[in-house]
Amino acid sequence: MQYKDFTLDDFQVQALEAIDNQHTVIVCAPTGSGKTLVAEYIIDKCIRENAEVIYTAPIKALSNQKYRDFKAAYGDKVGIITGDVVINQNAPCLIMTTEIFRNIVYDDPQRLTHVKYVIFDEIHFIEDPRRGTVWEESIMLAPKHIRFLSLSATIANVEELAAWMQSIRGHEVSIVLHTIRPVPLESFVYIDGGNKAFPLKNLNNALSYANSIADRKKQLIASGATLEQQRTGLPIFEYLKGRELIPTLCFSFSRKTCEKKAFFYKYMNLLTPEESAEAVKIYDEHIARFNLQNYLSSQNLRRLVEHGTAFHHAGMLPPQKDIVEILFSKNLIKLLFATETFAVGINMPARTVVFDGLEKNDGVSFRYLKSHEYQQMSGRAGRRGIDPKGFVYALIDPKFYNYAEVRKTLTGKIEPLKSQFAFSYSSILNLYADRDRDQIIELCHKSFGYFQMKNIIQSKIDRIKTIEKSFDTIDCQLPQPRKTLVQYVENLKDMEAHKRNFNDLKRSLRKTRPEEHAGIRSQMHQAQNDMNFMRRDMKRLKCSHCHYNANCIALADGYVQAKEDLYEISNYMGFDLDEKFSFLEAIGYVDKEKLLPRGEFASQIFGYEIHATELYFEGYISRLTEDELNAVICGIVFENKTRAAYTISNRELKHVLREFRLKIDDMVRIELQHCKFGSVKPLENAMAETAYRWSAGATFKEITSSQTLLLEGDLIRLFRNCVDLLRQLRRTLVQDPSAFAKIESCLKKMNRDVVDAEQYF
Known part of the structure; x- marks a missing residue:
């Protein structure tokens, strides 16, 4: 065809x-x-x-x-x-x-x-x-x-x-x-500090070689060798160049490492003089079109381009990322260091893919790549119609590697997709406009997550039925042994819970101030009384006097646990919704039957819906200036991953930010009173004054020269996130001309110059 x-x-x-x-x-x-x-x-x-x-x-x-x-x-x-x-x-x-x-x-x-x-x-x-x-x-x-x-x-x-x-x-x-790659792949392991590569099928040999490299370095250190003498082996990129396996795309999971290595390896001079001149010409024309030639970051990147190396990550200015992609596609960048976002859909293959390491920070902790992540990024190796084969090299540090994790990443089975389903507050409010709570719970049961749990649910049901049949075989004189046994086991569980509570209180006496002891002892006394009453109730059950109750109790314990598991699994999304509805009721967004005005407003905002709603209903949009509003919007959308200290010099702005931060802190506190896990983000004001200055008319170069918390690309993305929320507010406020006009003015102040994404089209 x-x-x-x-x-x-x-x-x-x-x-x-x-x-x-x-x-x-x-x-x-x-x-x-x-x-x-x-x-x-x-x-x-x-x-x-x-x-x-x-x-x-x-x-x-x-x-x-x-x-x-x-x-x-x-x-x-x-x-x-x-x-x-x-x-x-x-x-x-x-x-x-x-x-x-x-x-x-x-x-x-x-x-x-x-x-x-x-x-x-x-x-x-x-x-x-x-x-x-x-x-x-x-x-x-x-x-x-x-x-x-x-x-x-x-x-x-x-x-x-x-x-x-x-x-x-x-x-x-x-x-x-379809499983056949248009360009076959060959995968290898290369040991940092060594000089040879091992096919994946010889992974054990590769890791034994890594151990020998590590032992050799320990001996060099013990002998007092200098740092230069400790550097052994052949750098992987020189190894690849010697085997004509360039151009190479190297995945590194740190922006700083991408930049550092790109500058380090420019000494390899991977372009001919003619290629270098062509690359610089294309680069200069592109950067001049966006008037970025005087930016230090553009000048530094140019130094790399003329040698055939570069880096690519989200912290770069958008035109800088674009020109790197253009030059890489023209084979004028031979060695590119990139973060994993380069692997998402962008059609930029290379002859060889290198993994600078197999560990990444996923926002919670450092972990090894999952097998499907490794496979996804490896897929960038091999250019269709150019390369007969593609090559993948995983670089292993002999001092720091986990044998089991390395094997799992490189040779393990691809992990199945797992649902991450969870309705946001905005989603719940949208659904509540024309559905009741039971209907929303029914909708949750149509999720991929619930679908995946069906087999687990069925296994619990089968387990319960099996135990129920076993109850029928018990040699017991009671008319309803199952009912009595279940009650007995439930009482035992309650007793154990009270004992744990009593012991926790007892331990807390050693960790609290003397003036708090009276209150703790009162709680211990109440717990002791509760346990005494429970012991009395249990003695009334005939099971407590039976000499043959061990097997019966074990059976009943399994039955109770299976029933609890089934109930929790079958209704876990219902529990989550109950908590979220409880919070939304507490803050006046819904009642038992319908959306309230705050809830109707929040249902039209996707992301930061609680913050945006409070911003409007508490009168901030009407009484703040456009620049102050943009600073507050920045505090809403900014995620301060570094937790670096900051100061705000503008006193009036500082007061405004503090006032709204306290308002959002109240929302966070109320949410945690109702929900096990919170999703309302506290205000992050580290970049608020920067947004204020941008809104007031400062140039981007002035902004970037006076702040060091964010890279240029991150700063643009932050301001664009502000623009996104402002656009949602503008759409939502169409029935309030005064507020609409204020947000429209805020948008014009934020969405200008390099922040305006439409100029790139």
């Missing part, structure tokens, strides 16, 4: 036939094998049939790239909507982030009336701990006439995902699998 001058592979033909039969389709195929061609077929088909199609991507960078690609192919038939950019939003083919699509599903489902297909690129993001629920909500709640095309390189449990989608969508879901 031919399509767009290509002879299609069998898996592409299978996918296109399923699409023609109006199926939802999940395509799992290696990177570079032609999954995007299936998406293009849907776009062609929808445009030809006067239908609409939506292409969603997990990150804005990928959305932007797809917009440029499809714009070149389809012209004004394509538009884009992200938190940063809105262009041609009524086009029949819209590119957007998955969050934007989910928001439309809640906020304006009528807008999707003519949408025939929604394409989910990188569907495996459904298991992202912070954002995965967005994919589930989109699939669960999208209008039933919509079909999906879901694309991924790696899904271990694709049958389970398809079965879930089919069960809730009510139409057939076709699975299309």
Whole structure:
């Protein structure tokens, strides 16, 4: 079968036939094998049939790239909507982030009336701990006439995902699998400080070699060798250059390491004089177009480009990232150090992929890469039509490695996708507008998470039935042995809980001040009385006097535990919803039957809905200046990962920020009184004065020269997040002309110069 001058592979033909039969389709195929061609077929088909199609991507960078690609192919038939950019939003083919699509599903489902297909690129993001629920909500709640095309390189449990989608969508879901890479991969381990690589099948030999390298270094240190003498072996990039395995993409999980290594290895001079001149010419023209040539970061990057090395991470200015991608695609950057975001959808393959290490910080702790993460990034190795093979090298530090974890990452089975479903407050409020609480709980039971738990639930039910049959075989004189035994076991559990409480109180006497002892002893006395009453009640049960009760009690204990487990598993989302509804009632967003005005407002804000609602209803929008408002908005959206100390010199601004911070602190405190886990973020004001200065008209260069907390790209992303929230507020305040005008003015002050993403299109 031919399509767009290509002879299609069998898996592409299978996918296109399923699409023609109006199926939802999940395509799992290696990177570079032609999954995007299936998406293009849907776009062609929808445009030809006067239908609409939506292409969603997990990150804005990928959305932007797809917009440029499809714009070149389809012209004004394509538009884009992200938190940063809105262009041609009524086009029949819209590119957007998955969050934007989910928001439309809640906020304006009528807008999707003519949408025939929604394409989910990188569907495996459904298991992202912070954002995965967005994919589930989109699939669960999208209008039933919509079909999906879901694309991924790696899904271990694709049958389970398809079965879930089919069960809730009510139409057939076709699975299309393709495992043959267009460019075969060879994978190796390279030991830092050594001079040879080992195929993965010889992993044991590689790690034995690592141990010998580590022992040799210990001996050198013990002998008093200098640092220079301690440096042994051949750097991996010189090893690769000697074997003509350049260009190379090196994944490093630290921005600083990416930059440091790019500068270190520029001594390799990987470009010819002609290539260097061409690279610098293209670089200078691109940077001058955005007037960034006087930025120190642009000048430093230029020094790397002329030698054929570079780095790529989210802390760079957007035009800097763009030019690195352009030069890399033209083979004018031979050695690129990048963070893992470079592996998400962006079509930038290299001959060789190197892992600078196998550990990453996932925001909670350092951990080894999961097998599917390693496979996803490895897929960037091998350029179709250029390289007969692609090569992957994992660099192992002989001093710090965990044998079991290394083996699991490199050779382990790909982990199955796991649901991360959890309704946000905004989602709950949207649903509560036309559903009652029981209906929302029923909706939770349609989630992928609940679907995955069905087998566990069934095993608990089977366990309970088995124990119930065993009760019938007990040789007991009681008319209802099961009821009596269960009551006895429940009393035992209550007794144990009271004992633990009593012992905890007793231990606390040693850790508290003497003046607190009287209150603690009073609690201990009450606990002792409760246990005495429980012992009396238990003695009344005949089981306590039976000499043959050991087996019966063990049976009843298993029964009670299985029932508790079943109840908790079957209703765990209900517990979470009860807590969230309790909090929303406490702060005046809902009552027992309906949304209240605060809740109606919050339902229209996706992300920081509690903060935005309090900002409006407590009068801050009306009484603050635009610059003060933008500073507060910055405090809402900023996540201060460094926890670095900061000062605010503007006294009036400091007072405003403190006042609103105390208001949000109250929300946080109330939430934790009602919910086991909190999601309302405290105000983070470390960058608020920077946002205030930007809003007041300072240039970006003035801003970046006076703050060191964020890199330039991070600062732009922060300001764009402010713009995103301001746009949501503007849309929500359309019925309040005064507040609408104030937010419109705030937007103009924030969304200018390098922050305005639309200028790049």
